[in-house]
Amino acid sequence: FAGLATANHLARKVNRREVKITLIEPKEINVYEPEYLIWVFKDKPFSDLARPISKILNKSVNWLKTTATKINPENKIITIENGDEITYDFLVLATGAKMAEDKIEANIKVNNICNFYTKEGVEQLKETIKNFDGGTIVITPTTVPYKCPPAPFEFAFLLDNHLRKKGIRHKSTIKILFPLSRTFTKVELAKNVENLFDKRNIKFVSFFNYDGIEF
Ligand SMILES: Cc1cc2nc3c(=O)[nH]c(=O)nc-3n(C[C@H](O)[C@H](O)[C@H](O)COP(=O)(O)OP(=O)(O)OC[C@H]3O[C@@H](n4cnc5c(N)ncnc54)[C@H](O)[C@@H]3O)c2cc1C
The missing domain is CATH 3.50.50.60 (FAD/NAD(P)-binding domain)
Incomplete structure (x- = not known):
């Protein structure tokens, strides 16, 4: 969520001709976690908490629906699942927390x-x-x-x-x-x-x- 929010925020702030924003995110759907607490007590389907990323991501952001497999910070390169390499000037790392x-x-x-x-x-x-x-x-x-x-x-x-x-x-x-x-x-x-x-x-x-x- 933080990565998506940052991408949207930046897309509104920067000159799009000078700055290219890329989101690397394999999921199609974003689930709004803060609603979990309320949803437990409501008679609503779980789908009410989910939004397709395509609907909430700023259209000027280049979305790569894949996983980053490696980061090379020295050379500012990210490798994605198919082996392609993406270069960057600035990286916002927002991979979240996983349940254990x-x-x-x-x-x-x-x-x-x-x-x-x-x-x-x-x-x-x-x-x-x-x-x-x-x-x-x-x-x-x-x-x-x-x-x-x-x-x-x-x-x-x-x-x-x-x-x-x-x-x-x-x-x-x-x-x-x-x-x-x-x-x-x-x-x-x-x-x-x-x-x-x-x-x-x-x-x-x-x-x-x-x-x-x-x-
Ligand atoms: C019950 C509950 C209530 C909350 N209430 C509030 C609140 O009131 N206010 C508030 O501000 N926050 C609240 N939060 C916190 C907030 O919703 C979450 O912490 C926040 O959504 C987490 O965002 P995140 O970007 O860190 O992680 P996530 O939303 O988990 O996003 C991480 C993303 O990184 C992607 N990713 C991971 N690894 C890779 C990889 N290798 N390559 C590409 N993509 C990758 C994942 O697919 C995922 O989409 C609440 C959370 C919970 C659970």
Whole structure:
């Protein structure tokens, strides 16, 4: 998303006769990840979150629908999948973050472990929440850095709201296990958010760094 956004932004700023912008991106579809959190609680198809890149990319950007396989920074050359070489003056590297589910020693499908970082993750989360009838839900980013600092807190509030509407909040515990000392680096903001947790009976545990999970 950042690469696409940067390409669009630059395309609007630069003189197109002097500057050539190329996007190297194999995917045809861009999925708007911030909506994942809301989508979990909505009755909407997943396709609502997806947009074809061809529709949102500035027409003046040269889009190579392929993967970069090698970068040679000394000579400013990128090799793409078919072996062709692309030269550049400036490179914006925006290859994103990948989930590393293989690092979790659990069958996440059967152990009620969900995430809001992938299509499969949010689909499973949506289904799990639909069938949830009370109990404890733990939200934990496990470590830093992770995508979107407020996402676990946003999710906790959305979940709280959902469970209240469903009439099962009284038999549900929402716990956030967080590796740092407070929700945000800005003290005032952190205090406000943590006060809201108290009001909503969301348990916030700071400095939580776990050694493992017992399944
Ligand atoms: C639940 C959730 C809520 C969020 N909420 C917010 C929010 O409120 N505000 C906010 O600003 N952000 C938010 N974010 C963060 C933001 O949406 C994502 O972090 C952002 O989309 C990531 O952008 P990215 O460009 O780094 O990675 P990606 O969107 O993953 O893009 C990386 C791209 O690089 C391509 N790529 C990878 N390797 C290669 C290669 N070798 N060759 C060519 N292409 C390659 C991939 O195909 C991919 O399309 C949220 C994220 C999540 C998950």
